[in-house]
Amino acid sequence: MSEIESVLVENRVFPPTAAQAAHARIQGMAGYEALCAEAAADLPAFWAKRARDLLVWHKPFTQTLDDSQAPFYRWFADGELNASANCLDRHLGTPVERRTAIVFESDDGQVSRVTYKELLARVSRFANALKAEGVQKGDRVILYMPMGVEGVVAMQACARIGATHSVVFGGFSAKALQERIQDVGAVLVITANYQMRGGKELPLKRIVDDALAMGGCDSVRRVLVYERTATAWDKVDGRDKGFAEALAGQSDQCAPTPVDAEHPLFVLYTSGSTGKPKGVQHATAGFLLMVRQTFEWTFDWAADDVFWCTADIGWITGHSYVAYAPLAAGATQVIFEGVPTYPDAGRFWQMIERHKVSIFYTAPTAIRSLIKAADSDATVHPRNWNLDSLRVLGSVGEPINPEAWMWFYREVGHERCPIVDTFWQTETGAHVITPLAGVTPLVPGSCTLPMPGVDVAIVDESGQDMPKGSGGMLVIRKPWPSMIRTIWGDPERFKKAYFPPELGGGVYLAGDGAVRDVKTGYFRITGRIDDVLNISGHRMGTMEIESALVAKTDLVAEAAVVGRPDDLTGEAICAFVVLKRPVKDAADGAAIAKTLRDWVAQEIGPIAKPKEIRFGDNLPKTRSGKIMRRLLRSLAKGDAITQDTSTLENPAILGQLDQKY
Numbered sequence: 001m002s003e004i005e006s007v008l009v010e011n012r013v014f015p016p017t018a019a020q021a022a023h024a025r026i027q028g029m030a031g032y033e034a035l036c037a038e039a040a041a042d043l044p045a046f047w048a049k050r051a052r053d054l055l056v057w058h059k060p061f062t063q064t065l066d067d068s069q070a071p072f073y074r075w076f077a078d079g080e081l082n083a084s085a086n087c088l089d090r091h092l093g094t095p096v097e098r099r100t101a102i103v104f105e106s107d108d109g110q111v112s113r114v115t116y117k118e119l120l121a122r123v124s125r126f127a128n129a130l131k132a133e134g135v136q137k138g139d140r141v142i143l144y145m146p147m148g149v150e151g152v153v154a155m156q157a158c159a160r161i162g163a164t165h166s167v168v169f170g171g172f173s174a175k176a177l178q179e180r181i182q183d184v185g186a187v188l189v190i191t192a193n194y195q196m197r198g199g200k201e202l203p204l205k206r207i208v209d210d211a212l213a214m215g216g217c218d219s220v221r222r223v224l225v226y227e228r229t230a231t232a233w234d235k236v237d238g239r240d241k242g243f244a245e246a247l248a249g250q251s252d253q254c255a256p257t258p259v260d261a262e263h264p265l266f267v268l269y270t271s272g273s274t275g276k277p278k279g280v281q282h283a284t285a286g287f288l289l290m291v292r293q294t295f296e297w298t299f300d301w302a303a304d305d306v307f308w309c310t311a312d313i314g315w316i317t318g319h320s321y322v323a324y325a326p327l328a329a330g331a332t333q334v335i336f337e338g339v340p341t342y343p344d345a346g347r348f349w350q351m352i353e354r355h356k357v358s359i360f361y362t363a364p365t366a367i368r369s370l371i372k373a374a375d376s377d378a379t380v381h382p383r384n385w386n387l388d389s390l391r392v393l394g395s396v397g398e399p400i401n402p403e404a405w406m407w408f409y410r411e412v413g414h415e416r417c418p419i420v421d422t423f424w425q426t427e428t429g430a431h432v433i434t435p436l437a438g439v440t441p442l443v444p445g446s447c448t449l450p451m452p453g454v455d456v457a458i459v460d461e462s463g464q465d466m467p468k469g470s471g472g473m474l475v476i477r478k479p480w481p482s483m484i485r486t487i488w489g490d491p492e493r494f495k496k497a498y499f500p501p502e503l504g505g506g507v508y509l510a511g512d513g514a515v516r517d518v519k520t521g522y523f524r525i526t527g528r529i530d531d532v533l534n535i536s537g538h539r540m541g542t543m544e545i546e547s548a549l550v551a552k553t554d555l556v557a558e559a560a561v562v563g564r565p566d567d568l569t570g571e572a573i574c575a576f577v578v579l580k581r582p583v584k585d586a587a588d589g590a591a592i593a594k595t596l597r598d599w600v601a602q603e604i605g606p607i608a609k610p611k612e613i614r615f616g617d618n619l620p621k622t623r624s625g626k627i628m629r630r631l632l633r634s635l636a637k638g639d640a641i642t643q644d645t646s647t648l649e650n651p652a653i654l655g656q657l658d659q660k661y
């Protein structure tokens with residue numbers, strides 16, 4: 001698509017078609033506005049009504065919102081329920097029990113199906129195995145698993161017995177895993193011998209071994225190993241158990257343990273603006289309520305839909321819209337083990353055809369890479385497959401550029417399917433700004449309007465509302481049920497990071513910039529305003545990468561990391577590094593750069609590897625010694641330096657920082 005066209009379409013509006021509107025459970029924008037008005041009139045009553053309708057309670061709640069210890073808000077606090085019972089047991093004795101819950105497609109294209117009844121039996125059996133290992137209500141369990149049914153079963157089994165799960169994405173390194181195990185104080189780790197990705201067998205268990213060997217993980221009593229492949233793995237006697245051994249003889253009946261509404265369902269680590277990842281803690285009832293409600297409103301889900309969210313369970317999207325929301329709703333969903341480009345870049349389209357997917361939810365970075373692949377190889381263009389089953393498309397993780405939006409809309413959705421560009425975060429638990437399929441008129445590149453019941457606004461540094469058309473900081477002014485409850489073990493950091501006193505102490509700061517359209521009031525997210533980068537939809541703190549680099553003490557004296565725009569990955573990581581010895585020549589520079597990339601992969605994971613590394617005798621600093629990051633961002637972008645460099649202590653440095661490795 002030409003530049004000019006992309007600029008033009010940005011102002012185009014795509015209202016729902018008559019067929020889309022007729023399908024939707026919310027009747028037009030009037031219906032949407034009525035919901036917003038209902039929430040504005042009495043926010044607790046709005047959510048209490050839905051919590052009664054959508055959740056199954058062991059003991060009904062009588063209080064809705066407790067804000068007496070704000071910003072530590074509590075929702076439905078005196079109620080009791082179980083998340084797994086809300087996803088599985090509730091369907092027993094209804095037609096849903098025979099429905100396929102999960103269609104699993106493995107990396108090599110094998111398909112298996114699990115009904116709701118079978119899933120309940122598997123989760124119950126696994127829950128009994130966890131109990132037999134001594135796991136108790138309130139204990140923390142780490143998952144380091146491939147994408148697949150077993151991961152979801154393990155998460156649900158933890159929820160069933162009231163254990164708090166913490167899933168670590170399978171691409172994180174041993175060091176990153178060890179830090180999370182230690183921080184959350186896990187009693188048990190669930191992993192697999194290997195994971196299959198793109199035809200390759202990648203070790204997982206070995207990385208768990210390395211993590212535990214680093215020390216500080218004395219809380220871990222047991223490692224359970226899913227034998228995903230036939231390849232042997234090293235067993236540590238007395239500590240490790242294969243799934244077969246752990247599950248042998250366990251009953252497939254296990255009564256769900258009732259927990260308080262505020263009981264921590266999970267802790268999921270995410271990057272913040274300091275070097276240490278934050279353990280985002282979510283509560284059982286509020287989380288479950290909002291993921292289920294948004295699943296139905298945003299995607300306009302109906303019982304005959306086949307839902308496919310391509311996110312891994314290691315990220316929040318895989319928690320909310322794979323492991324919980326579809327099951328709570330009784331949906332049929334596809335779970336895919338592999339990668340979008342194996343055996344070729346037609347894999348997603350082939351799978352949509354094969355499984356008759358009707359709601360397809362993926363990330364802009366995947367779309368962009370598939371556009372590129374289709375442009376250079378016509379045989380992987382989506383037109384080669386029958387995509388008529390599609391009804392709704394979704395996007396998540398980063399802003400979707402209008403070019404990618406239009407391609408997705410035309411080439412995949414055939415101009416029949418709304419695209420819901422869902423803005424939300426690990427901390428929000430569920431969609432907070434998004435179009436509702438069949439309801440909201442769409443504008444490419446805009447996440448449009450707030451979810452009913454979420455009070456989103458754009459403010460300046462002092463908390464004043466920004467007029468439409470002026471950019472500012474995205475905030476949420478009132479609590480919402482699926483909000484982060486605290487940072488695991490660090491309530492002070494929670495308060496400081498999300499509820500700054502300048503904004504009154506009770507207003508949630510999202511960390512993103514945003515602007516509203518003057519005419520429509522639609523939101524557009526302009527990107528993070530803190531030191532968090534978004535690489536292919538994955539959050540990475542610049543400080544985290546800097547800490548990893550300077551930990552290479554034999555080579556690195558100092559490092560600064562910034563992001564720059566990238567056509568494919570959204571943002572790319574650029575590192576500016578001061579070495580302890582001079583770079584001899586280009587070959588030496590390239591060798592050091594490789595060493596540093598490998599090092600970062602080992603410290604954090606391959607996703608944190610800098611795309612570009614530049615070396616200098618020093619970093620550009622002010623006379624007071626502050627690194628001038630804005631200047632580094634301009635350098636990384638390749639922009640002319642327009643900033644005032646008169647405060648720079650060492651202007652000669654700029655010349656050195658040209659050479660990229």
Ligand code: 6R9
Nearest residue numbers: 396397398399421422423424425426525539
């Ligand atoms: C769900 C998820 C959160 C950050 C968020 C923002 C970016 C997510 C977006 C989006 C623009 C969207 N982000 N969705 N930006 N449009 N539709 O991705 O959670 O991993 O915590 O990342 O991602 O910057 O602050 P998480």
